[in-house]
Amino acid sequence: MNHDTVSDRLDQAIDRMMNDRIVNDGTVVPNEQAIADLLEIAGDLRRMPRMEFRAQLKAELLAGTAFAQSDAGLSFIPKESPENLIEGEIMPSLARQGPGICPVRPANFATSAALHVALVALIGLGLVLAKNGKIVLTNSSATKEVTKIYLSGGGGGGAADLLPASQGPAPRFAREQLTPPVVINLNQKPRLTVDPTLIGTPAMTVADNHNGNPLSNLSVPSGGPGARSGIGSGGGGGIGDDGDPGQGPGSDRGFGGKAFDPGHGVTTPRAIYSPDPAYSEEARKAKFQGTVGLWAVVGVDGRPRDLWISRSAGLGLDENSLETVRTWRFEPGTKNGRPVPVRMYIEVNFHLL
Amino acid sequence: MSAVASIADERLLIEAAQNDPSRFAELYENNFDRVYGFIARRVRNREEAEDLTAEVFHRALLNIGRYQWRGVPFAGWLLRIAANAVAGRWARLSKNPEVAGEGIADLDMGVEQAVERQVILLQLVHRLPHDQRLVIERRFTDQKSTREIAAELGRTEGAIKQLQFRALQTLRADMRRPS
Numbered sequence: 431m432n433h434d435t436v437s438d439r440l441d442q443a444i445d446r447m448m449n450d451r452i453v454n455d456g457t458v459v460p461n462e463q464a465i466a467d468l469l470e471i472a473g474d475l476r477r478m479p480r481m482e483f484r485a486q487l488k489a490e491l492l493a494g495t496a497f498a499q500s501d502a503g504l505s506f507i508p509k510e511s512p513e514n515l516i517e518g519e520i521m522p523s524l525a526r527q528g529p530g531i532c533p534v535r536p537a538n539f540a541t542s543a544a545l546h547v548a549l550v551a552l553i554g555l556g557l558v559l560a561k562n563g564k565i566v567l568t569n570s571s572a573t574k575e576v577t578k579i580y581l582s583g584g585g586g587g588g589a590a591d592l593l594p595a596s597q598g599p600a601p602r603f604a605r606e607q608l609t610p611p612v613v614i615n616l617n618q619k620p621r622l623t624v625d626p627t628l629i630g631t632p633a634m635t636v637a638d639n640h641n642g643n644p645l646s647n648l649s650v651p652s653g654g655p656g657a658r659s660g661i662g663s664g665g666g667g668g669i670g671d672d673g674d675p676g677q678g679p680g681s682d683r684g685f686g687g688k689a690f691d692p693g694h695g696v697t698t699p700r701a702i703y704s705p706d707p708a709y710s711e712e713a714r715k716a717k718f719q720g721t722v723g724l725w726a727v728v729g730v731d732g733r734p735r736d737l738w739i740s741r742s743a744g745l746g747l748d749e750n751s752l753e754t755v756r757t758w759r760f761e762p763g764t765k766n767g768r769p770v771p772v773r774m775y776i777e778v779n780f781h782l783l
Numbered sequence: 784m785s786a787v788a789s790i791a792d793e794r795l796l797i798e799a800a801q802n803d804p805s806r807f808a809e810l811y812e813n814n815f816d817r818v819y820g821f822i823a824r825r826v827r828n829r830e831e832a833e834d835l836t837a838e839v840f841h842r843a844l845l846n847i848g849r850y851q852w853r854g855v856p857f858a859g860w861l862l863r864i865a866a867n868a869v870a871g872r873w874a875r876l877s878k879n880p881e882v883a884g885e886g887i888a889d890l891d892m893g894v895e896q897a898v899e900r901q902v903i904l905l906q907l908v909h910r911l912p913h914d915q916r917l918v919i920e921r922r923f924t925d926q927k928s929t930r931e932i933a934a935e936l937g938r939t940e941g942a943i944k945q946l947q948f949r950a951l952q953t954l955r956a957d958m959r960r961p962s
Contacts, residue, residue: 437941437948441929444947448926468951471958474904475923477823483833488811490837491844693805 440465444472493692601626689727689736689771692763699728699760699772707754707778710746714782718743722751722778730769732760743780751778793857800847807844810857815840817858818865820901825869829924835872839865900958907957915950918943 443465601611604627611626692698713720723741726734734755739748755776763772793813799806818839823832842864850860908919921932929947933940 437944440948441944467955471951471954478924479819480924481920487837
């Protein structure tokens with residue numbers, strides 16, 4: 431007997447165990463003792479957590495530490511002391527009476543009942559929306575989790591003008607910049623016309639014919655006192671007061687500045703209206719499941735802005751995620767008790783049953 | 784001596800986390816395997832185990848300020864929260880006696896030993912050679928076939944089966960080795 435044969439038989443036994451969806455509890459009994467021993471280990475391994483779960487949970491906990499200090503966040507977690515829960519009451523059940531171990535708390539019962547009704551309604555809505563009868567969109571999801579913090583973005587430029595940069599929408603974002611944005615175009619007859627761009631994810635489009643600094647108050651045309659083309663007082667071919675070809679305070683590409691990161695006294699915004707994105711027809715047909723990760727700045731009005739995809743799933747799910755997340759509303763993050771814009775990372779999971 | 788030192792270290796970690804919750808990370812790392820193993824032995828699938836594990840650590844972080852040092856391992860406090868979370872789940876399932884009964888039956892069969900075994904196994908998996916660990920994770924947590932893993936890693940199916948076989952042999956040998 432060589433190892434190849436044993437490893438083949440072991441693999442077949444593991445396959446049977448996995449397909450039968452049973453842990454090795456004696457239902458799968460291989461003939462060889464050697465394989466049986468290894469299969470027992472394999473049964474235990476089925477309970478291992480996912481590779482990324484440990485790190486994700488840690489990131490979640492760290493992102494929530496600001497809440498733990500202020501006791502203002504994580505409102506979905508009951509405030510009771512864990513010891514009290516153990517010694518006093520376990521958990522109330524929806525049926526008001528459990529099998530002798532579940533005391534009833536009317537407020538919790540009412541909350542539980544309301545949540546169940548809402549859940550049933552959502553599932554019903556999902557069934558109605560699912561066009562293909564064979565695959566039901568559970569879309570579990572749309573789990574919204576702050577898992578990490580975005581630290582870059584922004585840029586600046588200028589045209590050596592005496593006045594600060596004038597107001598106007600920013601040009602579109604593109605992956606490369608052939609020509610920086612300008613307010614006053616000195617070359618009226620270019621041989622080759624190229625649209626000015628800022629460097630960033632193309633999804634962050636703010637296209638317009640009249641370029642300028644969206645944050646400026648000045649209406650007289652001016653490219654700003656900066657250098658190396660662009661608009662503003664910076665020096666990097668972008669828009670704003672710093673360097674690099676993005677827009678806003680900060681460096682590098684993309685949008686920047688004017689937003690806080692959670693932690694150090696800044697609380698994370700909490701979603702109060704967050705409908706699930708729809709499954710795209712393309713993804714449904716392909717039976718595709720995946721996760722879309724996107725960054726957003728939640729303004730003091732609780733509306734997400736400056737959305738951009740950092741983890742793409744494709745098949746139309748990116749677009750659906752962007753479209754839906756734009757409609758979400760948040761309780762804004764705060765610093766010293768006052769609402770402030772806060773950057774956050776949102777993950778939307780798409781699953782099919 | 785080392786046990787005393789580790790208890791003292793743990794107390795310092797707890798005090799640090801009480802003053803600055805961002806220091807909770809080390810307590811989390813030290814206790815993750817035990818809490819997860821405890822829960823995984825009491826529920827039916829990985830998804831439930833992960834949900835409950837997350838709930839336990841969120842609760843612990845929220846209540847770390849109220850924790851009072853009594854000279855016992857911090858894991859004991861976490862496991863009490865975990866037991867409560869599992870009990871809560873059973874209570875929610877109590878309308879379905881068949882499902883709830885499965886979990887309770889599992890608890891009856893020497894579950895403490897099984898938890899200890901699960902914790903050790905989780906730690907031993909981390910010590911496997913990289914390629915063996917990769918195969919084990921793909922096979923059992925991602926539930927992929929050896930063919931799928933072979934395609935993903937650019938190896939032959941036979942090589943993946945060999946790696947799986949050797950990994951399980953190593954784990955079995957390590958599990959039998961006296962600690």
